[in-house]
Amino acid sequence: MPKLKKRRLGFVLDMTPLVDITFLLLTFFMLTAKFKSEAETQQRFTIVRPQATADTSRLPDKDLAIIKIGIDTLTGDTAYYYEMTNETDWFQVIGGLEQYQQIGQGQRIRQIRAGLQELDELIRRTRIVRPTTRFAIDADRRVRYKWVEELMEVLRQNRATVFNFVTDRRPPENPPM
Amino acid sequence: MGVADFSGEAKRERRGSTRRRKKMRRLRYRLDMTPLVDIAFLLLTFFMLTTTLITPQVMEMTIPPERTQVEVRQSDLLTLQIRSDGKVFYNLGTDAPQPITLKDLESLAVRxxxxxxxxxxxxxxxxxxxAYGTVITVLDVLNRAEVQIAEQLAREGLRRExxxxxxxxxxxxxxxxxxL
Known part of the structure; x- marks a missing residue:
C-alpha cells in the first residue's frame, strides 16, 4: 500500500539550467545571424559558386564592389550584375550616370544589370569615388570562362588589378582530383 | 448584507495583523515557465535553421596592369592550357602540349x-x-601546390616568390x- 502512494506523488523538474543554456544559444544565434543584404533580395538568380580548398580568407564586408555573373532562373541567360556594399558610395556612383539617374532618387535599387560598357563606366566611377574599394567576382561555376575573361579585361583597363574570386569551401571528402 | 459586510471588515482587519502578514510573505510561489521556454525554443530553432555559419571565402588574383610583352626564357615557362571540354594540357618551354590529370598537375607544379x-x-x-568552375579548380590545385613549394624551398633557404x-x-x- 505505501508503494502505491509514492507513485502518485508529482515531481518537479528544475528547468533553470535548461533555460539558461537555451537563452545562451538563442543569444549566440541571434547575434551571429546575418541577414540578406538589400541587393541580394533584388536578384533573380542564385549563384552556384565554384568550390576551392578551405582556407582562412574571407570575403571582406566593407567597401566591396561585387560583380556577379549569374544565370537567370527564369530565362536562363547569363548577365553581369553590379552591386556595392557601401551605400553612400553606391548612390554616388550610380547618381552620376544618366541612365541610372532616376534610380538614385525614387526606388532603392541596390543591384543593377550591366553590359560590359556600363561595367567599365561603373568600375571607373567606383575607383574615383573610393580608390580603396575592393573588387570581387562572384560568378556561377557553370558560366563560360569567356564572361570572366572579358570582365578581367575591363578591370585591367581600370587599373583594378587585384581582385577576388568568390568561392565556396570545398568539403574535405571531395578533393579536386 | 450588513452582517456580511461586517464580517468582511473583520476579516480584513485580521489579515492586516502583523502575525498574519509574516506568514503570507513566507509562502513560496511558483512561476509557470512553460510559455517562456516555448518561445525561447521557437526562436532558437528559427535562428539555428536560418543561419549559415560558413561565409564565402575568396581566392585572390593579381593581373598585370598592362598587356606588355615581356621577354622570358622559354625553358622557364610552364604553360597550362584548359581545353573547352575541361581537359588540362601542359608544356614546358616549346614542347608539345601533353594531357595531364589534376592529381599529376599538383606534383608537376611542385617538382x-x-x-x-x-x-x-x-x-x-x-x-x-x-566552364568557369573548371578554371577555379585548376587554380585551386596550383594554390595547393604552393604550400608544398614554399615548404620545400624554405628547406633550401629560399623564400617563395x-x-x-x-x-x-x-x-x-x-x-x-x-x-590532340
Missing amino acids: ENVRLKNRLITVLKASPNV RRFAIAPMTPEEEQALAQ
Missing part, C-alpha cells in the same frame, strides 16, 4: 618549381568556352588543342 627555384613562370590559358600569369587563349592555340 618543376622546386627544380627551377622560383624561376619558373606558370601561364594559365583557358579556352573561352570552358610566385610567378603566375593568366593569359587569353588565341584561336590558333584552341584549334591546336582540339586536334
Whole structure:
C-alpha cells in the first residue's frame, strides 16, 4: 500500500539550467545571424559558386564592389550584375550616370544589370569615388570562362588589378582530383 | 448584507495583523515557465535553421596592369592550357602540349618549381568556352601546390616568390588543342 502512494506523488523538474543554456544559444544565434543584404533580395538568380580548398580568407564586408555573373532562373541567360556594399558610395556612383539617374532618387535599387560598357563606366566611377574599394567576382561555376575573361579585361583597363574570386569551401571528402 | 459586510471588515482587519502578514510573505510561489521556454525554443530553432555559419571565402588574383610583352626564357615557362571540354594540357618551354590529370598537375607544379627555384613562370590559358568552375579548380590545385613549394624551398633557404600569369587563349592555340 505505501508503494502505491509514492507513485502518485508529482515531481518537479528544475528547468533553470535548461533555460539558461537555451537563452545562451538563442543569444549566440541571434547575434551571429546575418541577414540578406538589400541587393541580394533584388536578384533573380542564385549563384552556384565554384568550390576551392578551405582556407582562412574571407570575403571582406566593407567597401566591396561585387560583380556577379549569374544565370537567370527564369530565362536562363547569363548577365553581369553590379552591386556595392557601401551605400553612400553606391548612390554616388550610380547618381552620376544618366541612365541610372532616376534610380538614385525614387526606388532603392541596390543591384543593377550591366553590359560590359556600363561595367567599365561603373568600375571607373567606383575607383574615383573610393580608390580603396575592393573588387570581387562572384560568378556561377557553370558560366563560360569567356564572361570572366572579358570582365578581367575591363578591370585591367581600370587599373583594378587585384581582385577576388568568390568561392565556396570545398568539403574535405571531395578533393579536386 | 450588513452582517456580511461586517464580517468582511473583520476579516480584513485580521489579515492586516502583523502575525498574519509574516506568514503570507513566507509562502513560496511558483512561476509557470512553460510559455517562456516555448518561445525561447521557437526562436532558437528559427535562428539555428536560418543561419549559415560558413561565409564565402575568396581566392585572390593579381593581373598585370598592362598587356606588355615581356621577354622570358622559354625553358622557364610552364604553360597550362584548359581545353573547352575541361581537359588540362601542359608544356614546358616549346614542347608539345601533353594531357595531364589534376592529381599529376599538383606534383608537376611542385617538382618543376622546386627544380627551377622560383624561376619558373606558370601561364594559365583557358579556352573561352570552358566552364568557369573548371578554371577555379585548376587554380585551386596550383594554390595547393604552393604550400608544398614554399615548404620545400624554405628547406633550401629560399623564400617563395610566385610567378603566375593568366593569359587569353588565341584561336590558333584552341584549334591546336582540339586536334590532340
